[in-house]
Amino acid sequence: MEQQNLKDTFPKGCIEKITGSCLVLPGDDIDTDRIIPARFLKCINFESLGEQVFADDRIEKNGSHPFDQTTNKDASILVVNENFGCGSSREHAPQALMRWGIRAIIGQSFAEIFFGNCLALGIPCMTTSASSIRAIQKEIHNQPNQVWKVDIANCLIKNISREWKVNIETGFQEMLLKGQWDTTAQLLSKKNELITTMNKLPYLNNFKSMS
Amino acid sequence: MLSGGATQIFVGLHLIHEVTSPQAFAALKELGMKVRCPDRTVATVDHIVPTTDQSRPFSDPLAEEMLLTLEKNCQNHNIKLYGLGSGNQGIVHVIAPELGLTQPGMTVVCGDSHTSTHGAFGAIAFGIGTSQVRDVLATQSLTMNKLKVRRIWIDGQLNQGVYAKDLILHIIKTLGVKGGVGYAYEFAGPAIEALSMEERMTICNMAIEGGARCGYINPDEITFDYLQGRIHSPVGSSWDKAIHWWRKLSSDLDAVYDDEIKFDASKISPTVTWGITPGQGISIEELLPYPESLEDKDKQIAEEAYKYMKLKPGSSIKDVQIDVCFIGSCTNGRLSDLEIAADIVKGNKVAKGVKAFVVPGSEKVANDAISKGLDNVFKDAGFQWREPGCSMCLAMNPDRLNGSQISASSSNRNFKGRQGSANGRTLLMSPAMVAAAAITGKVSDVRNLLTQQS
Ligand code: SF4
Numbered sequence: 179m180e181q182q183n184l185k186d187t188f189p190k191g192c193i194e195k196i197t198g199s200c201l202v203l204p205g206d207d208i209d210t211d212r213i214i215p216a217r218f219l220k221c222i223n224f225e226s227l228g229e230q231v232f233a234d235d236r237i238e239k240n241g242s243h244p245f246d247q248t249t250n251k252d253a254s255i256l257v258v259n260e261n262f263g264c265g266s267s268r269e270h271a272p273q274a275l276m277r278w279g280i281r282a283i284i285g286q287s288f289a290e291i292f293f294g295n296c297l298a299l300g301i302p303c304m305t306t307s308a309s310s311i312r313a314i315q316k317e318i319h320n321q322p323n324q325v326w327k328v329d330i331a332n333c334l335i336k337n338i339s340r341e342w343k344v345n346i347e348t349g350f351q352e353m354l355l356k357g358q359w360d361t362t363a364q365l366l367s368k369k370n371e372l373i374t375t376m377n378k379l380p381y382l383n384n385f386k387s388m389s
Numbered sequence: 390m391l392s393g394g395a396t397q398i399f400v401g402l403h404l405i406h407e408v409t410s411p412q413a414f415a416a417l418k419e420l421g422m423k424v425r426c427p428d429r430t431v432a433t434v435d436h437i438v439p440t441t442d443q444s445r446p447f448s449d450p451l452a453e454e455m456l457l458t459l460e461k462n463c464q465n466h467n468i469k470l471y472g473l474g475s476g477n478q479g480i481v482h483v484i485a486p487e488l489g490l491t492q493p494g495m496t497v498v499c500g501d502s503h504t505s506t507h508g509a510f511g512a513i514a515f516g517i518g519t520s521q522v523r524d525v526l527a528t529q530s531l532t533m534n535k536l537k538v539r540r541i542w543i544d545g546q547l548n549q550g551v552y553a554k555d556l557i558l559h560i561i562k563t564l565g566v567k568g569g570v571g572y573a574y575e576f577a578g579p580a581i582e583a584l585s586m587e588e589r590m591t592i593c594n595m596a597i598e599g600g601a602r603c604g605y606i607n608p609d610e611i612t613f614d615y616l617q618g619r620i621h622s623p624v625g626s627s628w629d630k631a632i633h634w635w636r637k638l639s640s641d642l643d644a645v646y647d648d649e650i651k652f653d654a655s656k657i658s659p660t661v662t663w664g665i666t667p668g669q670g671i672s673i674e675e676l677l678p679y680p681e682s683l684e685d686k687d688k689q690i691a692e693e694a695y696k697y698m699k700l701k702p703g704s705s706i707k708d709v710q711i712d713v714c715f716i717g718s719c720t721n722g723r724l725s726d727l728e729i730a731a732d733i734v735k736g737n738k739v740a741k742g743v744k745a746f747v748v749p750g751s752e753k754v755a756n757d758a759i760s761k762g763l764d765n766v767f768k769d770a771g772f773q774w775r776e777p778g779c780s781m782c783l784a785m786n787p788d789r790l791n792g793s794q795i796s797a798s799s800s801n802r803n804f805k806g807r808q809g810s811a812n813g814r815t816l817l818m819s820p821a822m823v824a825a826a827a828i829t830g831k832v833s834d835v836r837n838l839l840t841q842q843s
Contacts, residue, residue: 269519295518349394
């Protein structure tokens with residue numbers, strides 16, 4: 179029941195830890211076209227994206243794709259390899275993952291725009307070494323339904339018996355922990371500084387201020 | 390400085406289009422806010438527009454709804470929309486430079502990863518996600534972390550039949566699709582200085598494909614010449630002052646970079662991708678690599694690519710049969726691209742069984758091309774001449790591959806399914822190489838056609 183709730187409530191406020199089962203999606207360079215094929219971008223809201231995540235890969239795998247396996251159905255932590263989320267800047271990709279139920283992603287590395295898009299939704303993307311990823315994948319493989327915890331304050335991912343170090347830049351970590359990943363509010367608070375900058379930019383006054 | 394050590398940066402030019410803006414406008418409405426700087430925000434439609442019949446309403450109701458939503462949002466917030474038939478509609482990264490909106494020293498953002506294109510003007514330009522679009526609409530600023538800078542220095546000059554597209558494909562193939570993560574790429578050196586603005590845009594356009602957040606080229610006389618007299622360029626005494634400011638923006642000669650890499654342009658051959666990432670490219674003379682011979686990190690994706698592309702290691706990319714030829718996109722849909730391709734096509738015919746089409750990057754490109762008679766050159770050869778838009782670059786419109794068709798494409802991405810069919814295959818190459826493929830029906834070295842002509 180708790181898991182079910184998790185799927186419908188999106189991240190809010192301070193994000194300190196994510197608890198749930200893990201889903202392994204192996205492979206490097208998984209791009210956002212695969213996460214959400216372009217034809218699903220034809221929408222004016224994000225609502226139905228959860229069902230369409232990895233649509234083409236799932237059709238190709240005919241039920242055996244990690245996002246279709248029943249053991250993964252309640253997973254909230256996604257475990258990936260290198261350069262996850264490369265390609266198009268579409269925020270539909272993290273939206274689709276979030277609406278499917280993903281609340282944290284652990285991987286070797288992430289594409290930058292994707293990382294930023296996830297952060298803006300309150301979904302931490304944390305990195306760790308290839309060997310840790312392999313070890314984590316193995317543990318999940320051995321026991322798919324076990325409970326994992328991603329601890330953002332201490333930069334750890336752990337199950338009942340072991341833990342691994344994961345990384346996130348302290349700045350981003352702080353934003354999550356303090357609930358300040360909502361960037362709009364932050365940016366609005368610096369109105370005056372922005373006006374100062376604007377007054378200094380020559381192209382905003384048709385270069386009149388230039389001597 | 391913001392919480393988390395990020396910097397708040399002002400956005401000088403915010404470009405919006407129909408795909409990534411509707412949710413951002415909806416969020417703005419929820420916050421009860423207005424657009425902070427409507428005069429720094431410019432809209433067009435490109436991704437979903439059909440390229441055959443553009444009369445309204447579109448036959449695809451979803452596409453029509455997206456366009457209506459954009460029109461309504463622009464109207465409500467006083468944002469200039471260069472819509473269909475305005476004479477200035479087109480792919481967002483084609484029209485902003487054309488209109489003189491993109492200028493040196495600006496920060497240019499758009500909810501589209503190929504915003505890096507505008508870096509060709511010495512602007513800092515990058516793609517953003519929809520929540521950032523919301524932030525920029527609301528505050529005309531966004532949060533950003535400092536990037537490292539890698540200077541990519543290109544010595545020598547490109548040989549005949551080798552173009553900016555080959556150069557950037559070569560760079561990405563060498564540095565890899567992840568090579569640029571965390572970096573801005575500064576493209577410099579004699580080969581870059583010799584490029585026209587349109588060619589420079591092709592280079593910066595694909596910086597993102599090399600993993601860099603943005604790419605840029607220092608502004609110079611070629612930049613200023615391009616900008617002079619454009620609709621939004623400064624005029625009169627402002628123009629002189631602008632040039633004075635723009636000149637000062639160039640990197641200092643003794644600038645220190647986080648990393649530097651050198652290439653020699655004269656050693657580069659026409660380059661084609663064979664796989665499912667833009668980094669999987671080879672020169673036309675090479676044979677497809679054996680996965681065993683690759684570095685560990687490239688093996689798995691190479692095997693996946695061979696399976697998907699139905700190609701064999703050790704075989705030649707030359708002579709691979711092509712079904713569809715696409716000339717267009719924000720990488721290579723500008724006038725000079727069409728001119729180069731038309732030169733090759735002229736007096737030839739599209740090979741039997743090949744569907745070939747040209748999609749100008751903007752209404753202005755289309756009009757200029759028509760006034761030079763290029764449309765007829767293409768049509769006489771058997772190409773279709775289409776209306777401007779993104780078209781088969783990403784197939785959010787009716788232009789797409791069917792089944793496992795294979796395309797020669799002047800666009801920028803060859804990801805699985807990118808061109809609208811879940812098993813469609815894409816070979817990226819220069820417009821000249823696409824033209825050569827159209828005529829011969831297979832991947833061909835365009836240099837051979839050029840020698841025949843001369
Ligand atoms: S042409 Fe292609 S890459 Fe460029 S903006 Fe359109 S869809 Fe994106």
